[in-house]
Amino acid sequence: xxxxxxxxxxxxxxxxxxxxxxxxxxxxxxxxxxxxxxxxxxxxxxxxxxxxxxxxxxxxxxxxxxxxxxxxxxxxxxxxxxxxxxxxxxxxxxxxxxxxxxxxxxxxxxxxxxxxxxxxxxxxxxxxxxxxxxxxxxxxxxxxxxxxxxxxxxxxxxxxxxxxxxxxxxxxxxxxxxxxxxxxxxxxxxxxxxxxxxxxxxxxxxxxxxxxxxxxxxxxxxxxxxxxxxxxxxxxxxxxxxxxxxxxxxxxxxxxxxxxxxxxxxxxxxxxxxxxxxxxxxxxxxxxxxxxxxxxxxxxxxxxxxxxxxxxxxxxxxxxxxxxxxxxxxxxxxxxxxxxxxxxxxxxxxxxxxxxxxxxxxxxxxxxxxxxxxxxxxxxxxxxxxxxxxxxxxxxxxxxxxxxxxxxxxxxxxxxxxxxxxxxxxxxxxxxxxxxxxxxxxxxxxxxxxxxxxxxxxxxxxxxxxxxxxxxxxxxxxxxxxxxxxxxxxxxxxxxxxxxxxxxxxxxxxxxxxxxx
Amino acid sequence: xxxxxxxxxxxxxxxxxxxxxxxxxxxxxxxxxxxxxxxxxxxxxxxxxxxxxxxxxxxxxxxxxxxxxxxxxxxxxxxxxxxxxxxxxxxxxxxxxxxxxxxxxxxxxxxxxxxxxxxxxxxxxxxxxxxxxxxxxxxxxxxxxxxxxxxxxxxxxxxxxxxxxxxxxxxxxxxxxxxxxxxxxxxxxxxxxxxxxxxxxxxxxxxxxxxxxxxxxxxxxxxxxxxxxxxxxxxxxxxxxxxxxxxxxxxxxxxxxxxxxxxxxxxxxxxxxxxxxxxxxxxxxxxxxxxxxxxxx
Numbered sequence: 174x175x176x177x178x179x180x181x182x183x184x185x186x187x188x189x190x191x192x193x194x195x196x197x198x199x200x201x202x203x204x205x206x207x208x209x210x211x212x213x214x215x216x217x218x219x220x221x222x223x224x225x226x227x228x229x230x231x232x233x234x235x236x237x238x239x240x241x242x243x244x245x246x247x248x249x250x251x252x253x254x255x256x257x258x259x260x261x262x263x264x265x266x267x268x269x270x271x272x273x274x275x276x277x278x279x280x281x282x283x284x285x286x287x288x289x290x291x292x293x294x295x296x297x298x299x300x301x302x303x304x305x306x307x308x309x310x311x312x313x314x315x316x317x318x319x320x321x322x323x324x325x326x327x328x329x330x331x332x333x334x335x336x337x338x339x340x341x342x343x344x345x346x347x348x349x350x351x352x353x354x355x356x357x358x359x360x361x362x363x364x365x366x367x368x369x370x371x372x373x374x375x376x377x378x379x380x381x382x383x384x385x386x387x388x389x390x391x392x393x394x395x396x397x398x399x400x401x402x403x404x405x406x407x408x409x410x411x412x413x414x415x416x417x418x419x420x421x422x423x424x425x426x427x428x429x430x431x432x433x434x435x436x437x438x439x440x441x442x443x444x445x446x447x448x449x450x451x452x453x454x455x456x457x458x459x460x461x462x463x464x465x466x467x468x469x470x471x472x473x474x475x476x477x478x479x480x481x482x483x484x485x486x487x488x489x490x491x492x493x494x495x496x497x498x499x500x501x502x503x504x505x506x507x508x509x510x511x512x513x514x515x516x517x518x519x520x521x522x523x524x525x526x527x528x529x530x531x532x533x534x535x536x537x538x539x540x541x542x543x544x545x546x547x548x549x550x551x552x553x554x555x556x557x558x559x560x561x562x563x564x565x566x567x568x569x570x571x572x573x574x575x576x577x578x579x580x581x582x583x584x585x586x587x588x589x590x591x592x593x594x595x596x597x598x599x600x601x602x603x604x605x606x607x608x609x610x611x612x613x614x615x616x617x618x619x620x621x622x623x624x625x626x627x628x629x630x631x632x633x634x635x636x637x638x639x640x641x642x643x644x645x646x647x648x649x650x651x652x653x654x655x656x657x658x659x660x661x662x663x664x665x666x667x668x669x670x671x672x673x674x675x676x677x678x679x680x681x682x683x684x685x686x687x688x689x690x
Numbered sequence: 691x692x693x694x695x696x697x698x699x700x701x702x703x704x705x706x707x708x709x710x711x712x713x714x715x716x717x718x719x720x721x722x723x724x725x726x727x728x729x730x731x732x733x734x735x736x737x738x739x740x741x742x743x744x745x746x747x748x749x750x751x752x753x754x755x756x757x758x759x760x761x762x763x764x765x766x767x768x769x770x771x772x773x774x775x776x777x778x779x780x781x782x783x784x785x786x787x788x789x790x791x792x793x794x795x796x797x798x799x800x801x802x803x804x805x806x807x808x809x810x811x812x813x814x815x816x817x818x819x820x821x822x823x824x825x826x827x828x829x830x831x832x833x834x835x836x837x838x839x840x841x842x843x844x845x846x847x848x849x850x851x852x853x854x855x856x857x858x859x860x861x862x863x864x865x866x867x868x869x870x871x872x873x874x875x876x877x878x879x880x881x882x883x884x885x886x887x888x889x890x891x892x893x894x895x896x897x898x899x900x901x902x903x904x905x906x907x908x909x910x911x912x913x914x915x916x917x918x919x920x921x922x923x924x925x926x927x928x929x930x931x932x933x934x935x936x937x938x939x940x941x942x943x944x945x946x947x948x949x950x951x952x953x954x955x956x957x958x959x960x961x962x963x964x965x966x967x968x969x970x971x972x973x974x975x976x977x978x979x980x981x982x983x984x985x986x987x
Contacts, residue, residue, distance in 0.1 A: 217944075225813065227810075227812075366787075366806075367784075367785065367787060367788040367791075370784040370785070370787070370788075371784045371785050371788070373784065374783070374784025374785075375784075510782055510810075511784060511808070511810075512809075512810035512812060512813050513808065513809050513810060513813045514787075514806060514807070514808040514809075515805075515806070515807050515808075516803075516805065516806040516807075517804070517805050518802065518803065518804045518805065520802075520804065521736070521804040521805055524942065525942055525944065528940060528941050528942035528945075529941060529942070529945075531940045531941075532936045532937045532939070532940035532941035532942075532945075533936075535936040535939075535940055536932060536933040536934075536935075536936030536937065539932040539933070539935075539936060540929045540932055540933060543925075543928060543929060543932060544929070547925060579942075579944060579945060580873055580876060580945070580948065582941075583937050583941065583945055583948060583949070586933045586934075586936065586937050586941075587880070587930070587933055587934070587937075587952070589933050590929045590930035590931070590932060590933025590934065591884070591926070591929075591930055591933075593925075593926070593929050594887075594922075594926040594929075594930075597922050597925045597926055597929075598891065598922055601919070601921055601922045601925075605918070626894065627890070627891055627894040627895075630839060630890045630891075630894060631887040631888075631890050631891055632887075633835065634832060634835065634836075634883050634886035634887050634890060635880075635883035635884065635886075635887055636883075637828060637831045637832060637835060637883065638828050638832075638879045638880055638882055638883030639883070641824055641827050641828045641831060641879065642824065642828075642876055642879050645820050645821075645823060645824035645827070646824065646872070646875075646876065647817075647820075647872070648872075649872070649873070650872050650873060650875070650876045653873075653876050654876070657880065
């Protein structure tokens, strides 16, 4: 166990130097041409926000089901099949068919080539499950139909979230899908998480609808309240224009009223619709509605045909900027709820780094002093191995651009405490061996050989714990499992290559001495 | 070589451990654990005030006026730092935290929210579930590993030692109402690893000695093995505790609970490797034949 070939010695040294270089590159500005990687600091160390958003798909499902009813009516009308008593109970569409049509309706709904109830070859399932009960049909979203719907709405939402976050301009945001109804947003180094939160919390559904003069609207009416909660108004359900037709929006100053407004421009279709509606509706009040609340309801004085307009409504410059941002980035398909938030301010992050480093240095020194006190020259060897170990650990974390968190720093400190274990096991074993064996080289060799299985056993158990933590843990705790797990591997390397090499050199040089250890 | 008669105290310490475990279980069942926002849901705010005259009562009163459910306020390190926890978390209102900050600023002056954690009920129950799964999974994995490496008598001893450490550590957290959060789960998992590590070192020696001496009774043999590995046990516990103590004292308030759990775990882990794992080998009457029979298979 004590013999090292020249080649091995050189590889160990080169390996150690390379990783030490990686480790040091975090702290000093070394030449970036060779190596430009750094350890990432977790949100708990650099400050920032972690937001977990859950999409509330219920409105989307209801909307789709309502659209489906219209589609069904049209489809069967074309086929000259009369269906009646359409209704929507919860998530179930119900309708009745006439006795003579039952077979054909059923066939159309269950056919794999069906246009009205799409069949997904890959899932072996239709979009809707059809349950027939005499002449009553019940349609429900199938499991896969629902999954597809949720995925589509999540994809759309994630796109909007990304646009909104990008517009605010934070550095390196991380936006990820989680399951089929969640979005994880990580915003490092964010000053004001509240602004992002309120931007992400808004669906931003913008519509233009006329205020109703009488209650005899063919589309029906609804009662909506104003944004400031001051009053309510009856609004026609007919949507003149929606946010989808907007191509741009920005905050501007209205030179006449000296008021901050949001000016917008419309695409061609939108401009046409808007022009037509405003020409027929001169003198009427046009309500501008955002997420079910009326922002303002100006009176149309003349047709607006240019395809651009202004929204006024007691805005501050900030709120006008935010509204413009929301309108530019588009509406979310469904509301998002923030179900988990973790925000750390930048100064607390820095405090954590300071405290973490201080405790690392103190812990390290305590262990080093204790080992020298206990083992003298061999303590020094163990300490050299420990220092190399630390460099290797940080070097590997740098190479893989791992994320260092506060518990991660704790993991490094713990590694320092536990890393000496392997050397202690070896040294104690050697001490025992020297009692019966006078030749120090043989005794040292036996010490290494006999302690090997124990060291492996002991380290594998900790490695198992680290592995499980890595797969089950989240965020900061995951960072702990990474440093703990990598720490075990570097420990084994530093013990079996660095410390053993140094030990062998020392023992061969001092083999004449009595009582080496 | 040390020669301490550890085995004379097997019985006494087993009774002590039994008392500790039963006490812990009683507390865990009746009083339960003090779950933090990670597992209970709710909101945690770490705040710093600019005004040194602000105290816990003033802060609690201001929060109580906001209808947030049960509010708890604690000092956190510095004179001016406080941790506020309350049940309510409002995922439907993205301006929830902003409004609290505004209201608080108007009642007690400028405050800085240094850390905010807001966990909804769905997420907290998921986190609790995955925490329990992680701990159970690691126990199962340890059991499997040791079952492959050792004879079943040894596995039983090691696993009981781990249960002993985990139950007592959690028991102490229950008795003193210390907060259980995600990092405590990490600590418990590491304790499991450490305790196993410590036990395995002694067991390896027991097995080696079983091969060496055929005429020594297991009662004596465990004692020899404990003594032979004693200096390693002590040195490793000391270095680990030195590192942990450094985290506890200098690593900041956030790591306090984590390092405390680990310190307790290391102390009980070291103790249980000697006084739980070994007496079980004695009780199961492990002999040379136990390992020889296995090896023949």
